[in-house]
Amino acid sequence: MERIFExxxxxxxxxxxxATDEIQQNEHAKLKARMETLQRNLKHYEGEDIQNLSLRELQNLEQxxxxxxxxxxSKKNQLxxxxISEL
Structure with missing residues (x-):
């Protein structure tokens, strides 16, 4: 009986x-995809890698x-x- 329990x-x-390993792999894949998206967006914001963007994507980036x-x-004006008011 003990052997069966073991x-x-x-x-x-x-x-x-x-199950835990599978969950961690899924989370890792999601985080990796999110990081790649953020890095791509950062390049776009810096003006890099925008030659392949469509007109709609360029307009969205501009907005x-x-x-x-x-x-x-607005923050600069507030500061x-x-x-000035402190002076």
Whole structure:
């Protein structure tokens, strides 16, 4: 009976280990794909590797850059106003 329990425990542990490994591999693949997407987007934002983009993708990139620039200018103006008010 003890041998049966040991075999069951070993089998259960192996099943759990295989499932855990599979989950980790899936997570790794998702994270790798996300990282590649972020790196590609960063290159596009820096003006690199944009010759293969479609018109729609270029327009989307331009809109993203415009909105980012507006946020940056807004933050800069806010800091300037705060600095002036302190003086």
């Amino acid at each position: 075999q069951y425990e070993r089998y259960s542990y192996t099943e759990i280990q295989c 993203q850059l415009d909105s980012s620039l507006k946020r940056i200018r 300037m106003v705060e600095s």
